[in-house]
Amino acid sequence: MSSSKVEKITIIGAGSFGTALSVVLARAGNKVQLWARESEVAYGINKHHRNPSYISDVTLPDSVTCYTNLEQCLDDPGMVVFATPSHVMRGVAERIKPFFNGNEIIVSVAKGIENKTFLTMSQVLTEVLRGKIIEDHIGVLSGPSHAEEVSTFKPTTVVASAYSKRTTRIIQDTFLTPMFRVYLNYDIIGVEIGGAVKNIMAIAAGIIDGAKLGDNAKAAVITRGLHEMKRLGMKLGGSQDTFSGLSGIGDLVVTCTSEHSRNRFVGYNIGKGKKLEDITSQMNMVAEGVKTTRSVFEWSKQLKVEMPITSAIYQVLFEREDPEDVLYELMTRNPKEEIVI
Numbered sequence: 001m002s003s004s005k006v007e008k009i010t011i012i013g014a015g016s017f018g019t020a021l022s023v024v025l026a027r028a029g030n031k032v033q034l035w036a037r038e039s040e041v042a043y044g045i046n047k048h049h050r051n052p053s054y055i056s057d058v059t060l061p062d063s064v065t066c067y068t069n070l071e072q073c074l075d076d077p078g079m080v081v082f083a084t085p086s087h088v089m090r091g092v093a094e095r096i097k098p099f100f101n102g103n104e105i106i107v108s109v110a111k112g113i114e115n116k117t118f119l120t121m122s123q124v125l126t127e128v129l130r131g132k133i134i135e136d137h138i139g140v141l142s143g144p145s146h147a148e149e150v151s152t153f154k155p156t157t158v159v160a161s162a163y164s165k166r167t168t169r170i171i172q173d174t175f176l177t178p179m180f181r182v183y184l185n186y187d188i189i190g191v192e193i194g195g196a197v198k199n200i201m202a203i204a205a206g207i208i209d210g211a212k213l214g215d216n217a218k219a220a221v222i223t224r225g226l227h228e229m230k231r232l233g234m235k236l237g238g239s240q241d242t243f244s245g246l247s248g249i250g251d252l253v254v255t256c257t258s259e260h261s262r263n264r265f266v267g268y269n270i271g272k273g274k275k276l277e278d279i280t281s282q283m284n285m286v287a288e289g290v291k292t293t294r295s296v297f298e299w300s301k302q303l304k305v306e307m308p309i310t311s312a313i314y315q316v317l318f319e320r321e322d323p324e325d326v327l328y329e330l331m332t333r334n335p336k337e338e339i340v341i
């Protein structure tokens with residue numbers, strides 16, 4: 001099969017992951033344009049080839065240029081990658097829409113579910129960009145891929161998924177590099193549900209580590225968390241196999257166990273007795289699981305999908321319940337069969 005890679009790429013969001021992907025894409029021979037909100041970030045990248053605020057140890061290739069002006073960095077790219085947090089995706093896409101010509105391939109790498117609408121990120125982009133970009137041009141990239149490791153060429157495997165096979169293939173071809181292996185997966189809803197729900201479970205895993213509740217409990221969160229992810233995902237039409245894949249169990253394991261995980265960090269500090277507001281106000285990076293817990297908790301109630309760990313994390317984050325009390329409640333629910341989808 002011939003390659004369908006795109007060679008001029010704009011990345012919206014020069015945070016940890018946007019910056020890491022700029023390294024991968026530039027290494028693959030692309031011209032990469034990053035858009036940053038912060039002028040010091042653009043200055044640092046253009047002048048010193050370093051992002052001063054995120055993954056600041058990493059030297060960026062010369063072919064990465066950073067802009068703070070949206071129009072300037074959208075001069076006819078073949079692909080536009082959205083690497084902003086989920087809760088700002090809609091607003092950012094609305095700002096960018098006028099600069100699109102309609103030929104661009106759009107890729108979201110954000111992992112979250114919008115509050116109130118319960119839309120995945122590709123669904124938010126489809127809705128906002130309607131009239132300018134057809135759904136067939138929209139897709140996602142997801143999987144176990146911490147920015148700190150991606151940007152230093154540690155072996156990483158992810159999946160590309162989109163609303164058309166052609167776009168899925170273009171995403172794969174464009175990102176594929178020797179240390180960044182991209183698989184195709186045509187189940188976009190399954191891929192996005194996995195990427196969002198695993199962040200809730202990583203908060204739970206972090207609480208377990210912070211409160212020293214043990215390895216058995218961590219294994220339980222990963223395994224039962226996978227079950228919750230599957231229940232919600234399959235209710236929405238996702239394929240069971242996707243949850244056994246990179247964007248399901250793969251990302252769940254890495255986020256629940258990695259020292260790099262922001263969501264696990266939030267949980268860890270809650271487990272140590274700190275308050276959510278105090279933890280997040282001192283972070284310069286997003287922990288998507290916090291807002292996604294609210295979305296998934298409310299959505300699961302509406303859909304009548306049982307998600308006990310998600311409910312427990314919701315109680316801890318938003319109802320200020322004591323994690324130990326919530327854990328006791330979780331452990332003393334009615335006895336059940338293991339596999340109930």
Ligand SMILES: NC(=O)C1=CN([C@@H]2O[C@H](COP(=O)(O)OP(=O)(O)OC[C@H]3O[C@@H](n4cnc5c(N)ncnc54)[C@H](O)[C@@H]3O)[C@@H](O)[C@H]2O)C=CC1
Nearest residue numbers: 013014015016017018083084088110111145146147285286
């Ligand atoms: N960091 C990682 O290892 C990975 C992150 N992701 C996902 O990528 C997305 C971005 O994550 P990170 O890069 O880690 O976040 P980050 O917190 O490191 O960076 C976020 C970026 O978005 C920008 N931003 C924040 N609010 C904004 C607003 N209102 N308008 C415009 N830009 C705004 C920030 O200036 C920054 O450039 C998240 O959904 C995350 O789950 C996915 C895979 C790996």
Ligand SMILES: O=C(CO)COP(=O)(O)O
Nearest residue numbers: 143144145146261262263
């Ligand atoms: O999605 C990620 C790794 O695949 C990043 O997870 P954190 O946001 O918890 O760091």
